[in-house]
Each structure stands twice: as structure tokens, then as C-alpha cells.
Amino acid sequence: MSLNQRKDFMTDKKVLFVSSEVMPYLPENETSLMSFESPRMVNDRGGQIRIFMPRFGNINERRHQLHEVIRLSGMNLVVNDMDMPLIIKVASIPKERIQVYFIDNEEYFKRKATFKDEDGNLFPDNDERAIFFAKGVVETVKKLNWAPDIIHVHGWMASLLPLYLKKYYGDEPLFAESKIVTSVYNKGFDGTLDEKMMDKVLFDGFVESEISVIKEPDYSNIMKLAAKNSDGVIIASETLPDDLQEFLSSLEVPVLPFVPVFEFEEAYMEFYKNEILNLTS
Template identity: 70%
Template sequence: MKDKRVLCVSSEVVPYLPETEMAKLSFDSARMVHSKGGQTRIFMPRFGLINERRHQLHEVIRLSGMNMIINDMDMPLIIKVASIPKERMQVYFIDNDEYFKRKATFTDDKGNLFDDNDERMIFFAKGIVETVKKLNWAPDIIHVHGWMASLLPIYLKEYYKDDALFMNSKIVTSLYNNNFEGTLNQELINKVSFDNIEEAKLSSIKEPIHANLLKIAIENSDAIIVASEDISEDLIDYAKSLDKPVLDFCQIDEFQEAYLNFYETEVLK
């Protein structure tokens, strides 16, 4: 992995949010690439419950200031950055007061999903790509973790398909069992198609439940990693039916060798 560039995209990364399976694996997989001589950039949302002072986040003025068009609305993009202590790894935070200022991640204090989670996903996906373009940093691998980032693959494959910076990038999606009850806003498919993405390519998210968000990520990725032990067999079979390379689940203390081998023999081949 020496000198390879890996863009890690996740909604949860330690130490900025509590340690979950996804938060730890997102961090550990990026650190593994870094330790092998690769270059990494980590992107996550700047949720309002992240303590900016403790983690020393600061706004990057040269990267901020763009407006993302979300369903015909101009939404200002703010980019903040921090360095993970002792690792010399930079984390970029996608921020917007309307979408991420609230002191919660995906649900209110009653456990109900936020009605704008769909728009937050679109903003997150487009904000990442626009920021990487400003950095002029062409990733060899874009590794997507979790449902919050599951629209990124289709935006890369469709909305940004003519962008030369990502022409040779390979997309890997890790599947986690971080399920949620119910559905996102039913208008999700219309809001994505507003960006001139054909509805025929969005049929999986006509019903925006957790499994279907993972499906659209699978459809537009080059390879799949089963990151949780209890992922639905239907999802795994679905990925294999599309002739995608699939890395089966491995315990966290064994993942490094498996991930490195998968990157090198299946993703970058």
C-alpha cells in the first residue's frame, strides 16, 4: 500500500464519537493504510455533539464557502479539520449549521429519525467530493463505511462520472449492522434525481430503509467488505450476484492482513 491514497468516509470515527464497531474499524483501517506507507484522508460529518475545543477542530477557510445545491436549495459548506493525536492523520469534517449543529446524530431525544436525514446524506456526499476536488487529491481507493455515506458511490459513478480526478478511483463499501427502525424521508429518490441522476438507477431507494441504502451503495461500488458478523445473507448474496468481490467477515484482531490483501488483490488489481 506504499504511496497509495485511501479516502476513508464514515459517519462515525473514534475518538470523535463513542466507540462502536464502525467508529473503531473506520479509524483502524485508515491507520493500517497509514502504517503501511499509504496516504489517508478521513471524512466524517461534524455532528453537534462533537466537542470542537477538546478535539481542536478548526475551520479551513480556503475549503469552506461553497454552496451545495440540495433539492434546489443553496446550503453553505463549512469544512473543519483536526489531527488524530499521535497518528499524524487528518480528519476533515463536513459541516453546515442547518444539518449538523444539533446535538445528536440521526435521531431526536425520542428516538425518531430526523426528517432531513436524506438531505444530510446528499450534502455529505457532495461536500466530500467537492472538498477532495479542492484538495486536488486523487484517491486510489474510496472506502465507504455505513449508511450515512451510502449515496457517495452513486454520486461518484453518476453525478461526478466525468470528473478526471476520480477516473481511476475504486470504491469499497463496508456493510455494518447499524440498522435503524422505519424509513428515511420518502422524497429521497426525488431529491437525488434532482441532480440529474436517472430514476431507473435509483430504484433500490424507492423505499429508503436501511437495507436498501446499503443496496444502492453495493450497486455502485467496486468491492464489498462484510464488516459486521450478522449482516443479512440476502445483502451478501446480492453483492455476489452482481459479481462484486466480497470480503467475508473477519474478527477485528484479524482484519489488517485480510483488508490489505483484499485491497491489493481484489480492489487495485
């Protein structure tokens, strides 16, 4: 397939990328690298993209020239019966003509770290941060009135988005035609998030049977919940935890096996086209 043909298929397709980590704002790892490379690929092929990530306190706002978008900020999101103000910031990745939107809140994202404290312990409110992030992304995209063809999720802090889109925002017309893809990585976390995480998600009106997998909110179970609510899954690491690999093998949605970063473009494009958007060749 020539580049021109690829451009024809991606031209003006809208792809929303939602990630826990994105280069160059956070250090390079599998998640942050692919959360940069996959939007760049779509952008290069004529697609329209938006990227969302949390505005962690260790992101240098001055160096990366983040600024608040007043017209998008100001609403409150409810997390476990608490009103939490949503702040939206934006920056551009140099040389790429790619805008990144940052979901911010003083309570959840001011601390100068991503997921763990200085002793290496997971922050006890990581579950609430994930809920806030998922809702914040959807509410901001609604304000932008931008209907994505594909929503591509990377990283565990973004992993509640498929559930919320399919169930909590299931009647939202803006996303009626959107297809959700989740990339599953080996890089996660040890232990579990807050043991009351399921109760906090249930507060938003879910049925317990829909989310029972996160009764024990470890990395594999959280990613299973994301995959279960997706229209396609990309295995983005060479190895995954055994139980997670087994779960993905049992899914009735398309699953793209692992492809190394230097070969991923053609594979992702074909997956988007044939498996997710069901476009004929």
C-alpha cells in the same frame, strides 16, 4: 508477506476514507471502530490517507481541537433545489498523525445529536444530510486536488457517495482511476428515511432505474445502492439483514467475507491489493 513488502505495496497509495462515524470523535461501535482502525492500518504501511466525516453537533470541538479551513469552506451545495453553505473543519487524531476533515453546515449538523432526536426518532432530513455529505466530500477533495487510488466508504450516512461518484461526478478526471470499496455493517436504523428521498436524489439528474431500490429508503436498500455502485464490498459485521446478505451474494464485484477486528489487517490488505487494485504478487 513481511511488513516491508506490505509497505512497498501501500507506499504512497492514496486512500480516502469516508465515514458516518469515526473514533475518537464519536462513541465506539463497529462502524466508528473500523473507520479508525482501517485508516490507521494504511497509514502505518506508508499509504497516504484522508478521512472525512460529518461534523455532528455532539462532537466536542474544543476538546478535539477542530478548526475551520477557510480556503476549503465557502461554496454552496445544492440539495433538493436549496443552496446550502459548506463549511470544512479539520482536526488531528492524537498520536496517530492522521488528519480528519469534517463536513459541516449549520442547518444539517448543528443539532447536538447524530442521527436521532431525544425521543429516538430519525431526523426527518437525514436523507438531505446524506446528499450534502456526499457532495461535500467530493467537492472538498476536488479543491485539495488529491486523486485517491481507493475510496473506502463506511456507514449509511456515507452510502450515497458511490452513486454520486459513479454517476453525478462520473466525468470528473480526478476520480477516473479511483476504486470504490464499501464496508457494509449490520448496525443501521429502523424504519425508513424520508419517503421523498428518491425524488431529492432524482433532482440531481439521475435516471430513476439507477436508484429505484431507494423507493423505500430503509437501511438495507440504501446499502444495496452503495454496494451496486462500488468496485468491491467488505462485509464488516458477523451478521447482516437477510435480504442485504442475499443481494451482496449476487453482486459481480469482489466481496470480502466478515473478518473479526483482530484479524482484519492482513485480509483488508490482500483485498485492496489483489481484488481492488489488481496488483500482482
